[in-house]
Amino acid sequence: xxxxxxxxxxxxxxxxxxxxxxxxxxxxxxxxxxxxxxxxxxxxxxxxxxxxxxxxxxxxxxxxxxxxxxxxxxxxxxxxxxxxxxxxxxxxxxxxxxxxxxxxxxxxxxxxxxxxxxxxxxxxxxxxxxxxxxxxxxxxxxxxxxxxxxxxxxxxxxxxxxxxxxxxxxxxxxxxxxxxxxxxxxxxxxxxxxxxxxxxxxxxxxxxxxxxxxxxxxxxxxxxxxxxxxxxxxxxxxxxxxxxxxxxxxxxxxxxxxxxxxxx
Amino acid sequence: xxxxxxxxxxxxxxxxxxxxxxxxxxxxxxxxxxxxxxxxxxxxxxxxxxxxxxxxxxxxxxxxxxxxxxxxxxxxxxxxxxxxxxxxxxxxxxxxxxxxxxxxxxxxxxxxxxxxxxxxxxxxxxxxxxxxxxxxxxxxxxxxxxxxxxxxxxxxxxxxxxxxxxxxxxxxxxxxxxxxxxxxxxxxxxxxxxxxxxxxxxxxxxxxxxxxxxxxxxxxxxxxxxxxxxxxxxxxxxxxxxxxxxxxx
Numbered sequence: 001x002x003x004x005x006x007x008x009x010x011x012x013x014x015x016x017x018x019x020x021x022x023x024x025x026x027x028x029x030x031x032x033x034x035x036x037x038x039x040x041x042x043x044x045x046x047x048x049x050x051x052x053x054x055x056x057x058x059x060x061x062x063x064x065x066x067x068x069x070x071x072x073x074x075x076x077x078x079x080x081x082x083x084x085x086x087x088x089x090x091x092x093x094x095x096x097x098x099x100x101x102x103x104x105x106x107x108x109x110x111x112x113x114x115x116x117x118x119x120x121x122x123x124x125x126x127x128x129x130x131x132x133x134x135x136x137x138x139x140x141x142x143x144x145x146x147x148x149x150x151x152x153x154x155x156x157x158x159x160x161x162x163x164x165x166x167x168x169x170x171x172x173x174x175x176x177x178x179x180x181x182x183x184x185x186x187x188x189x190x191x192x193x194x195x196x197x198x199x200x201x202x203x204x205x206x207x208x209x210x211x212x213x214x215x216x217x218x219x220x221x222x223x224x225x226x227x228x229x230x231x232x233x234x235x236x237x238x239x240x241x242x243x244x245x246x247x248x249x250x251x252x253x254x255x256x257x258x259x260x261x262x263x264x
Numbered sequence: 265x266x267x268x269x270x271x272x273x274x275x276x277x278x279x280x281x282x283x284x285x286x287x288x289x290x291x292x293x294x295x296x297x298x299x300x301x302x303x304x305x306x307x308x309x310x311x312x313x314x315x316x317x318x319x320x321x322x323x324x325x326x327x328x329x330x331x332x333x334x335x336x337x338x339x340x341x342x343x344x345x346x347x348x349x350x351x352x353x354x355x356x357x358x359x360x361x362x363x364x365x366x367x368x369x370x371x372x373x374x375x376x377x378x379x380x381x382x383x384x385x386x387x388x389x390x391x392x393x394x395x396x397x398x399x400x401x402x403x404x405x406x407x408x409x410x411x412x413x414x415x416x417x418x419x420x421x422x423x424x425x426x427x428x429x430x431x432x433x434x435x436x437x438x439x440x441x442x443x444x445x446x447x448x449x450x451x452x453x454x455x456x457x458x459x460x461x462x463x464x465x466x467x468x469x470x471x472x473x474x475x476x477x478x479x480x481x482x483x484x485x486x487x488x489x490x491x492x493x494x495x496x497x498x499x500x501x502x503x504x505x506x507x508x509x510x511x512x513x
Contacts, residue, residue, distance in 0.1 A: 147506045217508055259401045260464045260507045263457060 001029030002238045007075045007126070009033040009067070011058050011115055012085030013051065014041025016188025017138075020226030021082055021233050022051045028234060030080065035067060042189040058085045058111030061118075068118045078122035080237045081135045083112040086156075088190055093151045101152050108156035109163070112137050116167060120176070127175030134237045135171075137164045139180040141252045157182070161248050168246030177245040179236050184252025185214055185223035217261055219254030265292035265484065269334040271326055272296045273317050273374060274344030275310070276303040278441040279392065282473030283341055283480050284310050290481055293334035297326055298344070317344050317370030323377040336385060339484050340378045342371045342414075343392045347407040355406055367410035368417075375421060375431075382429045389431040390483050391418050392476070393495055395503050397435065411435075415495045422493030430492040432483050437499020439471040463510035466501030 008025050012018040013034025018041065025032045026049065034051040035058070056067045071078055087107045089100045116135055123133040142150060143157035161180055168178040185191060195207050205213070215222050232251055235241055250256060270287050274280040275296025284296050288309050295311040302312035313329050315322035330337050346366045348359045371391060378387060396404060397411030414433060421431035438444060438461065451457035461470060479498055482488055497503060 142506070145504055145506050147508065213509055255507065257400055258507055259395060259399045260502055260505070261402075261509075262464060263451075263460045263509075 001027075002240070003028035003030035003080070003234070006030045006079040006237070007033075007071065007077060008080035008082065008237065009035060009054070009071060009078060009115075009119065010082040010084055011035045011056070011111065012041070012083075012138075014039065014043065014053075015084065016042065016190065017183070017186060017226045017229050018082075018084045019043070019049075020230040021084060023049065024227070024230040024234050025080070025237070026050050028238075031075070033067075033071060036085070058083075058115050059106035061114050064114045064118050068122060072122055076122075077125040077129065078119050079126040079131075079133050081116065081119045081123065081133075082233060082237070083115055083135070083137045085111050086138055086190075088150065088153045088194070090149055090153075090194065091151065092149055096152050104152040104156050105159070108153070109159045112160055112163060116178075120171065120174075123171075123176050124174050131239050132242050133176045134241070135167065135176060135178045136233050136236050137167075137178070137180040139164065139182040139248055141182050141184045141250055141256045143182060143248075144250070145256055164248065165246050172245055177236075177241070179241075179244060179246070180248050181229060181232055181236070182248050182250040182252070183224065183229055184250070184255045185218070186229060187223055187225055191223070217255065218252075219258060222253065224251065224253055265290035265339075265481075268292040268338045268484070269330055269336060270294050270339040270341060270484070271330055271337055271374070271378070272341040272343055273326075273370070274298060276300065276306070279436065279439060279473045279476045280341075280343040281306075282477040283343060286474070286477035286481050287339075287341075287484070290484075292339065292484075293330075295326060295330040295333065297322075317342075317374055318365035320373045320377070323370075323373035326374070327377045327381075336381060337378055338387055340374060340382075340387070340389045341392070341480055341484075342374050342389070344370055345392065345410075347404060349403050349407075350405065351403050352405045354403075359406060363406040363410050367407070368413050371414055371417060375417070379421075379425060379429065383425055384428070386428040387430075388484055389418075389421060389429065390480050391431070391433040393418070393433040393435045395435045395437045395497055395499050397495075398497075399503060399507075418495060419493045426492055430483075430489070432488075432491060432493070433495040434476060434479050434483070435495055435497045435499070436476050437471055437497070437502045438465070439473060439476060441473065444470065460510065464502055464505065465499075466505065469500065471498065471500055 008030045014036035022034050032051040035054040035056040054067045056063045126133040139160045140157035142154045143161045146154050164180040270292045272283050275284040276298040287294050297313040297315040299316050391414050393414040394411040396408045397415050400408050418433040448454045
């Protein structure tokens with residue numbers, strides 16, 4: 001199995017995408033730590049899946065350090081870090097409060113920074129064992145092109161993209177690869193709340209019509225699943241990807257490959 | 265642009281014509297060309313050459329005509345282009361020849377002919393690419409690819425022929441030319457189509473040929489003397505936004 005006995009930590013590990021990554025890593029033979037604010041994460045319930053749950057707020061340095069100390073004493077190294085924890089505030093900058101802005105950056109950017117920073121000593125040990133260690137950050141296609149009313153989110157994801165390149169540059173010589181996945185529309189609790197949240201159903205559309213309209217604008221005529229993301233995370237985490245570093249991997253069903261689809 | 269001599273390909277109408285008008289207004293000597301006879305209304309000051317840029321002999325004629333009329337060519341604007349609205353599966357050999365001969369070979373012919381002098385004495389090249397060379401318009405496969413080729417060539421010329429030669433590209437978005445007007449006219453509901461198009465432009469309007477000419481003028485000026493090897497988008501913000509339907513959320 002490609003990830004046999006690799007030690008992996010996934011932040012946001014009980015969210016929509018995080019759970020799919022955990023499940024895939026377990027199937028590939030990894031020892032998986034799922035970090036989240038609560039055992040259920042962004043979903044209501046959670047069945048025991050074989051992951052080790054770590055209660056951790058990625059924006060709190062003490063909690064991050066404690067989590068790393070725990071993994072260090074269990075295994076002495078960390079091979080794979082997936083920074084999947086993220087939040088989304090659906091507002092323009094005018095409507096975004098300073099507190100909301102700071103919270104967006106605290107989770108999406110500072111969280112990626114803190115978790116990576118304190119994972120590095122353990123990841124160097126993994127890299128020293130002969131194969132490369134891999135950090136996978138979560139950017140977004142929104143870090144390249146904007147969705148309306150999502151300003152802070154777009155900005156945090158652009159920051160993650162730049163941080164990804166900087167980390168790859170600094171820690172590549174130590175055998176640590178750093179990449180970011182930039183998802184488009186993925187069927188997660190975050191997307192469903194986007195569909196059902198304030199301002200949705202504009203123009204008298206139902207949620208179903210809204211979802212179909214979103215599917216129709218994608219060249220592949222659907223939005224992605226968490227498993228689609230896990231497929232790429234798995235590859236980037238594996239030694240198959242040993243030469244891949246510093247890159248932003250857009251996974252969006254072709255959405256951002258096309259020019260605006262005007263209705264003529 | 266006093267004492268500058270510019271060649272603008274495809275200057276009979278649309279974006280090319282706006283570039284000709286702007287460069288003339290800025291004081292440059294301008295030679296322009298097209299495959300047909302001199303178009304009515306082209307300012308008398310502009311020299312017209314009936315030429316097909318896909319033929320290297322015609323490219324040489326354009327350079328020698330400019331040299332004879334005004335002296336050395338200091339600015340080349342490769343604007344001439346054609347589009348075929350087909351997918352790869354529907355495109356035939358003649359489509360390939362048409363699009364690649366004008367959009368790619370034509371730009372190559374003109375650059376090579378101009379560089380014979382520019383590589384030794386300096387010069388400036390501005391290519392007209394397209395947002396379609398970055399993100400795809402449906403059923404425009406060969407056109408999209410040809411414009412990506414223009415962006416790649418732009419960087420190569422900047423790298424190979426700097427510091428004497430600067431080379432940049434402009435990627436226009438939707439510019440209101442006769443071609444765009446035709447598209448609206450063909451729509452089921454032209455007014456609705458126009459409103460939809462406008463909603464996708466943060467600038468609140470579609471582009472005009474003069475918007476492109478404005479950037480050509482800047483790239484041709486000393487204000488941009490450190491700018492080379494770049495491709496600049498002028499699209500009213502359209503490609504900065506996600507391609508979802510406006511008003512969905």
